[in-house]
Amino acid sequence: MSESKSVDIKSTVRLCGVVLFVIACTTAMMIKISFLPFGWPLKVTFILGVAAVNAFLVASYLMHLLTEKKMVFIVGFFTVCFFISLMGLTLWAMQDFPVGTTH
């Protein structure tokens, strides 16, 4: 939500309408994918990919992240690094079985 930009209600309503429509479409797409006869890993990858598009729309247009200041991106960068490390550590730990054991 950059304060330097001039705003007007009509254009924002138009933008919001488009964002809401796309979110509704992508949500419907996720539901459709969940009923397709794919394997679980492929299904999850597709669904989370579509969810990431949704998240991008909210972050970039509703939170105005696209026009934010450098400081916000620095905070965001470290947050994303932490999140990726956390998930990576979890997945990596799953492959780390004690010797002589199986899952």
Next chain:
Amino acid sequence: MEIPYTSSARPDTGLYNAKLGIWLFLASEVMLFGALFSAYVLLRVGAPEGFWPHGWLSVTLGTVNTLILALSAITTLLAWVACKVGDYRKFKIFHACTLLLALSFLCVKSYEYHDKWIHYEIHLKDGRIADGHLEEQDDQTVTIMGRIIPGDQEQLLYDLRSQKTIPRDEIKLDRSNILKMENYGPRHNTFTAIYFTMTGLHALHIIGGCLVIGFLWGPGSRMWKKDHERFTNRIEVSGLFWHFVDLVWIFLFPVLYLT
């Protein structure tokens, strides 16, 4: 005591202090929810094949809540725009809409929680398992609307999505035949535990957001005339929090309801 407050952006950060503060807070929130998502991944991948629940949650209700939150994120943004252009009436309308949508979200969530609370898995002494929603109970009998499955086919209970075609009947059970009776609450299994933990924490954020939005809509809106720029900043900061709550739900919905 007057707490000093600056409405203008600092030259070093390019942001006013409250905005930097909320972004740092949101970063810590990502870490909080990130840890829970990480726990979910650990539980989900670690579950034996065929023993992770499918279709336990209503996709319809989840979708409705997704759209409610998306719409509320938009009304929050419009309330901020109304502040920027100085339209008090529209600010009040949009913020009231946000509040009503947030309460609608909580109502739907409460209904879902209640549905899980009255959903029972009942192990009978003869080895069979009754699964369904509690209709009524007394000292002698328990009546549920559901189905009975053989004890050696417990796996069927994990995929309720493919069980939709199996008709559900009213089943009256004698208490003396019941070995164990447990509802689908947080302690039922790891799925319900992580489901209630994640959605419960998210709902607490919604409640917190409602309190802030309600305050800014009601008594807090007196600042509109006193210090308009500062009030607009407050709306922006609360809006960023609300968008984050929406973002979390965007991932919670597919992870818990669809996969």
